[in-house]
Amino acid sequence: MKAYRFLTADDTSAFCHKVTEALSKGWELYGDPTYAHDATTGVMRCGQAVVKDAEGDYSPEIKLGAL
Template sequence: MTTTPDAKPPNDGLPYRLITGKDDAHFCRRISEALAQGYKLYGSPSCTFNGTNVIVAQAIVWPAAVKE
């Protein structure tokens, strides 16, 4: 359920976040939860390989914090 974004993120969240982690279901859930709270994706995801796992990063922003 997507909420209408307020001027500030919920729970004293930051207006800009970079979520990183192993490319797995847990990472996808973290991104999905942030989107459901009202955050928006910012830019393209990035990935690298640490020798064992693919590590991904995705920036998200609170819409009221972005000046267009």
Template structure:
């Protein structure tokens, strides 16, 4: 497949609380064919840890 499925962009930034739901979202992107782009970014909003992970479509 030369383009991401379902009209998704070639670059995506997944963000959210550092929980199982976020990990599942990243895992689903990897299963769909995306690759991690660098390491995650992590911050604290005063109540919880918030993470961001960029994923890119191979060959983009």
């Protein structure tokens, strides 16, 4: 199964750590990062898609962060 996640957070080092943690667990970057201004909070938000080959079949109950 090919698993997909879209990681998001404010544009801080915490976002970089979130992506780094996913990479250290075998996830791979998928596409370019995205940035958007959140007018409600006045901060920039980041997003990065990641993918991973995982054993088993897909189920909506899968906790993607645990793969």
